[in-house]
Amino acid sequence: MSQCNCDNPLVPELVQVSHIIEETSDIKTFYVSTMEGKKPFTPQPGQLGMVSLLNIGEGMFSITAQGENHLEFAIKKCGMLTDALHEIKTGQMIGVRGPYGNGFPIEKCLGKDMLFIGGGIGLAPVRSLIKYCFEHRDDFGSIDIVYGARSMADLCFKEDLFEQWPQEHNTKVHVTVDSGDENCPCNIGFVPAFLERINPEPQDKMVVLCGPPVMIKFCLQVLKKMGFTDDQVITTLEMRMKCGVGKCGRCNIGSKFVCLDGPVFTMAELNGLPNEF
Ligand SMILES: Cc1cc2nc3c(=O)[nH]c(=O)nc-3n(C[C@H](O)[C@H](O)[C@H](O)COP(=O)(O)OP(=O)(O)OC[C@H]3O[C@@H](n4cnc5c(N)ncnc54)[C@H](O)[C@@H]3O)c2cc1C
Numbered sequence: 001m002s003q004c005n006c007d008n009p010l011v012p013e014l015v016q017v018s019h020i021i022e023e024t025s026d027i028k029t030f031y032v033s034t035m036e037g038k039k040p041f042t043p044q045p046g047q048l049g050m051v052s053l054l055n056i057g058e059g060m061f062s063i064t065a066q067g068e069n070h071l072e073f074a075i076k077k078c079g080m081l082t083d084a085l086h087e088i089k090t091g092q093m094i095g096v097r098g099p100y101g102n103g104f105p106i107e108k109c110l111g112k113d114m115l116f117i118g119g120g121i122g123l124a125p126v127r128s129l130i131k132y133c134f135e136h137r138d139d140f141g142s143i144d145i146v147y148g149a150r151s152m153a154d155l156c157f158k159e160d161l162f163e164q165w166p167q168e169h170n171t172k173v174h175v176t177v178d179s180g181d182e183n184c185p186c187n188i189g190f191v192p193a194f195l196e197r198i199n200p201e202p203q204d205k206m207v208v209l210c211g212p213p214v215m216i217k218f219c220l221q222v223l224k225k226m227g228f229t230d231d232q233v234i235t236t237l238e239m240r241m242k243c244g245v246g247k248c249g250r251c252n253i254g255s256k257f258v259c260l261d262g263p264v265f266t267m268a269e270l271n272g273l274p275n276e277f
């Protein structure tokens with residue numbers, strides 16, 4: 001039996017890990033499907049799933065992609081739950097509940113040029129919207145993807161970055177690493193400086209930005225200098241979450257619950273909230 005019939009939204013569904021990709025030394029992508037080989041639920045880009053392991057606990061993760069019969073989570077090994085998740089093998093059962101959160105405001109982006117900026121594991125949530133844009137290519141203008149990691153070995157989703165996405169219509173992929181040698185096939189330097197060199201035009205453009213806080217801070221400064229307004233910049237927050245359904249009060253910023261009202265906000269929306277994130 002794969003699903004509890006008690007109608008409790010906090011009870012996870014048992015799913016099977018059908019495929020695991022080692023993205024980097026500390027990031028793995030897990031494909032999960034129900035026992036019947038189906039997708040557990042159909043999320044919108046930017047939505048979340050609570051992933052659990054019996055006897056260890058659960059944690060909220062962005063759903064980085066979905067196929068007809070599976071969901072994908074890209075998980076960085078950094079603590080008790082994620083260390084244990086990195087030990088699991090294909091075929092093993094885990095728990096998943098969701099979808100949670102508001103997802104990206106797709107209607108705000110329709111007809112616009114898109115600039116995606118990601119750093120490290122921050123590409124995981126952004127990737128769900130990038131894939132949506134490619135699946136609905138005529139609904140969006142040009143697409144620029146700026147992505148950075150510490151080194152070549154730390155870049156995730158390499159097949160997307162170097163093989164799939166550069167082939168898409170009216171799309172440019174700009175990759176940078178903090179450090180590398182003369183054989184490095186991409187730019188060497190930090191994301192904000194690279195963004196400044198790319199120098200995107202702000203007209204009719206939406207920006208989706210996710211990465212470590214220091215990258216976000218300096219990218220925002222660069223975007224502002226170029227003339228982007230706070231309403232054009234969308235980001236996704238990583239507040240600690242427990243229930244995911246607006247009950248426990250763990251994730252609130254002022255009157256907003258990040259698990260219900262977020263995790264996706266425009267910078268204009270964030271500027272109206274207390275600085276607790
Ligand atoms: C909306 C949302 C989306 C997320 N998406 C992803 C994703 O796609 N991929 C991914 O790998 N992780 C994601 N995370 C983070 C994930 O939920 C876990 O919190 C994180 O992976 C730590 O897992 P752990 O339980 O193994 O670590 P723990 O054992 O709980 O902690 C390890 C260390 O990290 C710190 N820490 C843990 N979580 C956070 C946090 N959220 N903010 C600040 N410090 C923290 C702890 O204080 C501790 O120092 C997301 C979190 C949220 C809230």
Ligand code: FES
Binds near residue numbers: 245258
């Ligand atoms: S995680 Fe419980 S209220 Fe948001």
